[in-house]
Amino acid sequence: MDMQPLSPSELTALPARERILLTAHRLFYREGIRATGIDRVIKEAGVTKVTFYRHFPGKDALILAFLHLRHQRWMQWFTTTLARNCASDTTLAAALANTLQEWFADENFRGCAFINSSLEYAHALPEVLTLSAEHKQAMAQEVARYLPAEQEQMPHARSIALLIDGAIVQAQIAGDARQVSGLLQEMLEVLLVGWQNSETNPCH
Template sequence: MTVGAILDPPVDVPSLPARDRILATAYRLFYRDGIRATGVDRVIAEAGVTKVTFYRHFTGKNALIVAFLELRHERWMDWFRDALRRHSTTARKRSPVVTAVEEWLGSPSFRGCAFINSVNELGAELPEIHEIAQRHKEAMVEAIREALPVGPHRSQTARALGVAVDGAVVHAQYTRDVAAAVEALGTIAARVTADRRR
């Protein structure tokens, strides 16, 4: 499946149960427009629910933010693990991590990392965001580690590549130059991997 089909699947919002309508709407708006820019009233209006219904399912905006990030984590990790598997079987010489990230950065819906964005927007006000972001990044690094050849420096290499991936994501987000971000990530991945083999 494509990155868009997994991360941003088409959803028939009106046909969903109320909680799912609210979450699907928030998921789209929070990632596309930003959390601060998206108020609860807008989510309620676009989800087609009442305030009473909203507060029956979520205690407030913070609870909705946490639910959004948990869903984003599940979807992103499903896509990333699948992409690493797919790209590990190709004949390309570069790392499957680089090819997977290129797939994501080049997708039409790419707006940066939801977790980095959320920490920057609200980390000081909602400490849970830091915990969710850290858990997400640890899962990303573990997926990278599992995709690397077994060796004594496997975990260190995975952590270095995880930091490099975050750098490429931020670079692509602010420059809108996916090719440059991917090229830099590829250079870092090649050098880190070569260093760890010594």
């Protein structure tokens, strides 16, 4: 997926602020916010402390910048991948499951950055919850685009998003991308049939 870490040579070629932010993105997502200190970000980004604090007043500012970047990159990937799968799969359930399976199977998958960050840091930085809620709303809005117009699109999309979040957590715990995405597809099909016959929930 389009969130692979850059190579050292690629990172070095970037401006200082971008190096800091991409390094934080990699470390915060892979190892956690609390486990990653500012000194480590500075060292791996190849900048001085003066340079770091010129761009970010402190760790809180870096965390919020990380979440903004993560939202942009993840939504771009999700939107593009879901559209591609919807062009080939017969149902929305299959397209969503296949989209998520691609992410779950990625070697860099560590769950949802927004769920993880909320659990780790929301008590210290309430803005994390605000950004996380906005991210989940954006995901639901993207799903709603594929629901029939005659349905209650956003309420139904939020129900689907709830299943997706459960699948994300399960994939993070169990580590079996195929099994979790298969179960997700089964549950989505049941949900869609409950609203209306699944044949009226195509991707195209």
